């Protein structure tokens with residue numbers, strides 16, 4: 001059988017980690033990155049993990065945006081941060097043929113629109129990652145915990161392409177849940193991110209345990225999650241009533257963790273404020289759903 005070929009857009013924590021898993025699952029994995037292509041090509045990618053043996057792999061090809069790739073990939077997987085100044089539509093455009101499937105492996109809600117508008121005839125898949133990874137230096141990634149993903153076609157369904165990609169992840173050891181309603185999974189993940197990520201920054205660098213151990217902060221987290229659940233319901237995505245309690249219980253059981261937004265803030269990098277808070281607020285406004293806490297978080301974070 002022909003190896004599936006994958007072009008990962010972005011060689012950060014998520015791109016390197018899941019790229020390595022797809023490589024272990026037998027796929028041919030290349031990268032397009034604005035960083036040092038020679039370093040990645042010559043020394044490869046090293047994944048250190050707190051719960052499995054460290055490993056190392058060499059990508060098939062590494063190019064800068066705009067450079068020529070020797071082949072047309074079956075899948076292009078976007079793993080950049082979702083930020084207004086990163087135009088991933090234009091980064092991936094030269095590498096698509098009519099059969100290339102576009103995959104967004106990123107956090108946030110309502111982030112698919114630029115792709116569905118620019119490439120209306122291309123299949124689009126969304127993946128949500130439940131993982132804690134960070135890039136230590138170019139090509140060096142630390143995997144701290146978890147790793148499971150949920151995926152499905154945007155806006156809904158699970159095509160044979162989605163199933164093939166899921167199999168490739170599973171062969172590489174990634175637990176993968178295929179979902180007919182990936183938007184529901186997006187809202188579910190957003191209910192966690194929209195609460196913990198902004199509060200961790202505004203609470204001057206609080207990790208998950210610090211936020212949850214303070215009763216007032218815990219109540220705030222719960223109320224923000226409630227707003228997200230209510231917005232989701234008004235757009236036709238009913239999350240289970242037990243969700244908030246479950247999320248809090250699961251987070252209580254996690255090792256104290258700094259959210260990706262906090263890590264970005266502490267490292268002087270731009271934060272995914274729109275993908276995680278602003279977009280949800282705009283959906284709320286379109287549907288006349290009150291979201292005063294999200295509005296406060298968004299207003300404050302915009303000035304950070």
Ligand SMILES: NC(=O)C1=CN([C@@H]2O[C@H](COP(=O)(O)OP(=O)(O)OC[C@H]3O[C@@H](n4cnc5c(N)ncnc54)[C@H](OP(=O)(O)O)[C@@H]3O)[C@@H](O)[C@H]2O)C=CC1
Nearest residue numbers: 010011012013014033035079080081082106107131132133
């Ligand atoms: N890290 C985690 O544990 C989790 C992250 N996520 C989500 O996954 C997504 C990726 O996060 P993460 O991997 O942590 O982020 P990183 O910052 O580690 O990686 C993003 C990468 O994108 C690259 N990039 C920037 N601009 C371009 C461009 N024009 N073309 C190609 N690549 C580009 C950056 O390159 P450079 O360094 O040169 O700027 C960087 O290597 C985010 O949406 C995040 O919220 C979801 C769950 C967990």
Ligand SMILES: CC(C)(CO)C(=O)C(=O)O
Nearest residue numbers: 129130131132259260261
């Ligand atoms: C939920 C978590 C911690 C990893 O899956 C995340 O998405 C983030 O830190 O932004």
